Amino acid sequence: MAMSRAAAATGAVTRRRLGATAARSMASWFGHVEPAAKDPILGVTEAFLADPSPDKVNVGVGAYRDDNGKPVVLDCVREAERRITGNMNMEYLPMGGSIKMIEESLKLAYGEDSQFIKDKRIAAVQALSGTGACRLFADFQKRFLPDSHIYIPTPTWANHHNIWRDAQVPQRTFTYYHPESRGLDFSGLMDDIKNAPDGSFFLLHACAHNPTGVDPSEEQWREISHQFKVKNHFPFFDMAYQGFASGDPERDAKAIRIFLEDGHQIGCAQSYAKNMGLYGQRAGCLSILCDDEMQAVAVKSQLQQIARPMYSNPPVHGALIVSTILGDPELKTLWLKEVKGMADRIIGMRKALKQNLEKLGSPMSWEHITNQIGMFCYSGMTPEQVDRLTNEFHIYMTRNGRISMAGVTTGNVAYLANAIHECHAVII
Numbered sequence: 001m002a003m004s005r006a007a008a009a010t011g012a013v014t015r016r017r018l019g020a021t022a023a024r025s026m027a028s029w030f031g032h033v034e035p036a037a038k039d040p041i042l043g044v045t046e047a048f049l050a051d052p053s054p055d056k057v058n059v060g061v062g063a064y065r066d067d068n069g070k071p072v073v074l075d076c077v078r079e080a081e082r083r084i085t086g087n088m089n090m091e092y093l094p095m096g097g098s099i100k101m102i103e104e105s106l107k108l109a110y111g112e113d114s115q116f117i118k119d120k121r122i123a124a125v126q127a128l129s130g131t132g133a134c135r136l137f138a139d140f141q142k143r144f145l146p147d148s149h150i151y152i153p154t155p156t157w158a159n160h161h162n163i164w165r166d167a168q169v170p171q172r173t174f175t176y177y178h179p180e181s182r183g184l185d186f187s188g189l190m191d192d193i194k195n196a197p198d199g200s201f202f203l204l205h206a207c208a209h210n211p212t213g214v215d216p217s218e219e220q221w222r223e224i225s226h227q228f229k230v231k232n233h234f235p236f237f238d239m240a241y242q243g244f245a246s247g248d249p250e251r252d253a254k255a256i257r258i259f260l261e262d263g264h265q266i267g268c269a270q271s272y273a274k275n276m277g278l279y280g281q282r283a284g285c286l287s288i289l290c291d292d293e294m295q296a297v298a299v300k301s302q303l304q305q306i307a308r309p310m311y312s313n314p315p316v317h318g319a320l321i322v323s324t325i326l327g328d329p330e331l332k333t334l335w336l337k338e339v340k341g342m343a344d345r346i347i348g349m350r351k352a353l354k355q356n357l358e359k360l361g362s363p364m365s366w367e368h369i370t371n372q373i374g375m376f377c378y379s380g381m382t383p384e385q386v387d388r389l390t391n392e393f394h395i396y397m398t399r400n401g402r403i404s405m406a407g408v409t410t411g412n413v414a415y416l417a418n419a420i421h422e423c424h425a426v427i428i
């Protein structure tokens with residue numbers, strides 16, 4: 001709104017009276033703002049894009065690429081878009097998002113015939129992809145259980161720390177990975193579950209743990225679930241890779257189903273970034289299983305109230321794509337085939353990377369490359385070795401040694417293996 005002339009004049013007088021010092025500080029409102037640290041994952045993409053080398057390889061961000069290294073739009077998504085075009089309006093979605101998309105998401109996570117869905121016991125809202133779902137939950141946790149903590153696995157997706165930090169929920173960590181075996185530290189994990197105060201919140205990766213690619217076995221999940229019951233802990237599942245672990249979304253929901261069978265109340269963050277390739281559409285869902293329908297209505301209304309001043313309501317296009325695909329048996333079948341295709345290509349690249357390293361005469365064991373699952377291989381390389389890979393070979397990856405297998409292709413796998421061999425295998 002334009003300022004009246006009188007008000008502008010008063011402002012000018014006030015500024016003169018404040019004197020030179022105040023004027024200087026007014027001129028630099030943000031002079032004290034230091035540049036933020038680079039994001040450990042998305043910062044890698046920025047560095048990759050800035051590198052002019054024709055040899056460069058990006059195995060940083062967990063984003064699927066085809067065998068030519070190109071981003072993929074799934075056929076089911078293209079078909080859904082074709083059906084949507086000209087058929088939609090641009091109205092706001094409700095604060096909680098698309099009801100249809102939420103219904104379909106719940107079926108994926110909780111099971112097609114879930115009694116919890118029938119009993120309307122699940123409070124769920126469409127979220128800004130997996131990140132937004134986690135953030136909404138963290139804010140909800142802070143608001144309604146202000147004294148609670150969140151237990152986060154070591155290691156985890158770096159952004160988990162930021163999300164719960166910004167929601168002002170204090171964090172603790174629990175043991176997860178066993179560096180020597182490059183597998184799960186199951187006894188350490190169980191000890192930490194037992195030693196946490198009763199009724200603690202735990203963040204669990206539902207499948208395809210990021211960054212390690214190491215998941216508990218079904219039997220181990222059962223033991224974890226049992227111990228959660230004994231301790232009355234709350235499991236919050238981040239499910240960003242449903243379908244990417246085994247190639248089958250139903251199988252990848254197994255951990256959640258075990259917890260449900262055991263009578264836990266759970267929270268779940270779902271993302272369609274990876275499994276539908278909808279990265280930039282920000283399509284996801286947050287759900288919380290409640291005691292009964294009345295509680296679910298209350299919880300949902302509170303989640304909406306958290307969303308309203310933050311972004312008001314979620315975007316419509318990605319939600320429509322999701323509900324169109326999952327709501328149509330033919331498109332859903334196509335989607336399942338395409339998810340499996342992506343998972344299989346990654347599994348193939350794991351084998352190829354391992355074989356290439358062995359062919360080079362690497363004396364080390366590379367079994368973990370094929371034992372680990374999902375998008376990532378947690379290579380065991382040190383930050384210094386990763387720096388060498390980047391500086392000498394133009395290979396971009398996170399400094400924790402994580403390789404996004406989704407960025408490995410028939411064309412770059414030999415180059416990658418050779419560089420790893422140079423920087424890693426011979427040093428240790």
Ligand code: KET
Pocket residue numbers: 041042060061062063128129130131132157159205210238240271272273274279284
């Ligand atoms: N949880 C996990 C475990 C995860 O790896 C990601 C993304 C997300 C949630 C969030 O995804 P969203 O796009 O908000 O649905 N991970 C990859 C991308 C990123 O860091 O943003 C990654 O680890 O490379």
